[in-house]
Amino acid sequence: MRVHSLVFSLLIVFIFVSACARPKGDTLEEKRSYVQQMKNDALEDLYVEKPYAKELIDKAAGYAVFSSFNTQLLVVGTGNGYGVAVDNSTRDNIYMRMAEGGVGLGVALKDFREVIVFNNKDVFNEFVTEGWSYGAQGDAAAKYKDDGGSTSGEVSLNSDIVVFQMTKDGIALRASFGAAKFWIDDELNNP
Numbered sequence: 001m002r003v004h005s006l007v008f009s010l011l012i013v014f015i016f017v018s019a020c021a022r023p024k025g026d027t028l029e030e031k032r033s034y035v036q037q038m039k040n041d042a043l044e045d046l047y048v049e050k051p052y053a054k055e056l057i058d059k060a061a062g063y064a065v066f067s068s069f070n071t072q073l074l075v076v077g078t079g080n081g082y083g084v085a086v087d088n089s090t091r092d093n094i095y096m097r098m099a100e101g102g103v104g105l106g107v108a109l110k111d112f113r114e115v116i117v118f119n120n121k122d123v124f125n126e127f128v129t130e131g132w133s134y135g136a137q138g139d140a141a142a143k144y145k146d147d148g149g150s151t152s153g154e155v156s157l158n159s160d161i162v163v164f165q166m167t168k169d170g171i172a173l174r175a176s177f178g179a180a181k182f183w184i185d186d187e188l189n190n191p
Contacts, residue, residue, distance in 0.1 A: 067112075
């Protein structure tokens with residue numbers, strides 16, 4: 001009975017939090033602006049933390065920045081979020097959504113930003129059109145606003161991709177292997 005209560009509680013938390021993993025705003029323009037601000041803030045944080053990332057992103061075929069909320073209880077983890085992919089050759093912004101799942105050991109309830117750098121144009125195009133990503137990840141985080149700390153690492157199974165993760169808030173202690181699905185957000189890409 002205790003396990004059922006714990007699983008049910010986690011499911012309720014996940015459903016509540018997943019509703020929050022959407023761009024804020026009433027109009028399409030407000031939602032796009034919200035995503036752009038998230039992207040700019042995440043890149044600014046990344047450049048402070050890892051200054052070499054700016055040159056890496058500037059020279060890349062493209063990049064994507066996502067805001068994601070992730071949960072894991074013992075062996076199963078899930079997450080979802082939103083973001084934007086930027087084609088460096090055209091400067092086009094492609095608004096996207098994401099969902100992820102994984103298996104491993106640990107617990108997590110984490111709000112984080114993910115910056116994905118594509119060193120190959122074909123890989124970037126495949127990401128935007130097909131949107132699958134596979135990898136291994138490890139986290140140790142206890143952070144709320146500016147207090148606490150975190151460390152995380154993600155290993156992509158594609159050498160043309162570099163991934164940076166930055167925890168905004170949350171707790172995590174886990175190691176997992178998973179997959180993420182990214183897709184074009186039809187609503188935000190409408191003219």
